[in-house]
Amino acid sequence: EKLKSECDRLQRECDLQKSALKKSHDELELEVARRTAEIQRLQERLQAENTYLKEELAGAHAYGEIIGESPSLKSIIERIDLVAPTGASVLVLGESGTGKELIAREIHKHSQLADRPLIKVNCATIPRELYESEFFGHIKGSFTGAISDRLGRFEAADGGTLFLDEVGEIPTGLQGKLLRVLQEGEFERVGEGRTRKVDVRIIAATNKNLAGEVNNGRFREDLYYRLNVFPIEIPPLRDHKEDIPLLAAHFIKVFSQRLNRPVPPLTAANLMDLNAHDWPGNVRELQNIIERALILSPHGRLRFDLPRINADIPPSFSSPNADPARPVESILTDSAVKALQKQNMLAALIQSGWKVYGRDGAAHRLGIKPTTLIERMRRLRIKRPG
Known part of the structure; x- marks a missing residue:
């Protein structure tokens, strides 16, 4: 009887150890799955950033700093110094060719996000049917031609700065979704139900009179005010x-x-x-x-x-x-x-x-x-x- 009791005790201990080992194994599998998903996400982001950098290098412009001694340029530099460290949204206004992207780069360079990505989207060059995919990404098979998952520009800029060039060209149908991600930091990839979160600073630029576009019903008023926290106007040459x-x-x-x-x-x-x-x-x-x-x-x-x-x-x-x-x-x-x-x-x-x-x-x-x-x-x- 005593021997049987000892055997039962040992059996219970074995069962407990097996249960603990199974739990550890399950937890390990979950951790491996989590790490694998994280690695995949980082690889997607790295690929998107590399693609973006190649595009930027292919179309790089000749100047990389603000050059001039005029009072108007000195005033712009002062405004950059004021807003860069704050993380506030900036709206850069000016005619074509005045250097709006240069101002965006300077703001990013002097911000606390300088070591994070600066991602550019030229809103005037995106086909209307691809806006959501460009901004938010898509999953494989979500539409014809979606042969693989794709990271959107918001995810590529996560933790950094997103520069929306020619923001006045965004279709009115997409402006509400853009406003949501600016306000809540939430979006879904095209074809995916899971909500994703990002933390992105926005710098927008336009050569249009956005206030006039608002009055004419072509640009959402709430989106305009969301973008126009700190305006910087570049004078023509x-x-x-x-x-x-x-x-x-x-x-x-x-x-x-x-x-x-x-x-x-x-x-x-x-x-x-x-x-x-x-x-x-x-x-x-x-x-x-x-x-x-x-x-x-x-x-x-x-x-x-x-x-x-x-x-x-x-x-x-x-x-x-x-x-x-x-x-x-x-x-x-x-x-x-x-x-x-x-x-x-x-x-x-x-x-x-x-x-x-x-x-x-x-x-x-x-x-x-x-x-x-x-x-x-x-x-x-x-x-x-x-």
Whole structure:
């Protein structure tokens, strides 16, 4: 009897150990399944980010920082410094070509999310039927052509920043779903019932008057206010032409390196030609004009073929081949004279690498004393960039 009791006790212990082992095995299987799902999710996200980065590199633009000394650009930089650390939504406004994406990159770079992804969606290029898939992703077989699961841009940007370029182009039928994910951080992939959660900072940009779109019923008012927490408006280039010399010098350097050519001088005549143009395409147009001029000027003398829109500077002042005996057809205002003086000084400073003194300095090029140049730089508020 005693032996039987001992056997029963040992059997119970064995059963308990088996039960514990089975429980541990089940828990281990669950943990393995959870880890496998997490690895798969991270792999999907990594693949999406890699695809996005390849797309960005393929269409990368030439400039990667804000360049200029005008009061309007300094004001923009101040606003970036204010909003970047906060995580608030930002709406960047401006004409095409003013550099809205550049502003978004600067906000992200100076934020607490700088080491997290910055994902861009160009809302103007997405086919209407693919908007939901682009934003939220889809699962395999959810529609014709969905041959595999796909991570949407919101998931790819999780923990980071999502830049919605041309946000005014989003169809009204999708604006409610976009508002939901902005407010609640929740969405579903196309063809999937499971709700997913994300934490994303939104920077949106548009060249449209969104307030007018709201009044016309083409843009949801609640979505507009959700995006427009902190607006930043970029002025057109024609409103801050004092930045043209620094921008032009930067683009000349960038494209000269890309074309493997010596950096040609930027002359005062060049600057006057650039200043005479009205720049409807803004900074992007300036960038393209500089690249074209470098391609067409293999021997180092830049010439810009631009339509003359501004009448403030007469042709006899701006053309390098002007006849000196030709009478001046218009009178320059005091502000126009100061603008020409400033451009001429900037051209000399840029050509001399911002060196004032010496035979290769800007003062010698201008034929004035270094102290005179320094005083004029102070009076005209000319400062070396950076």
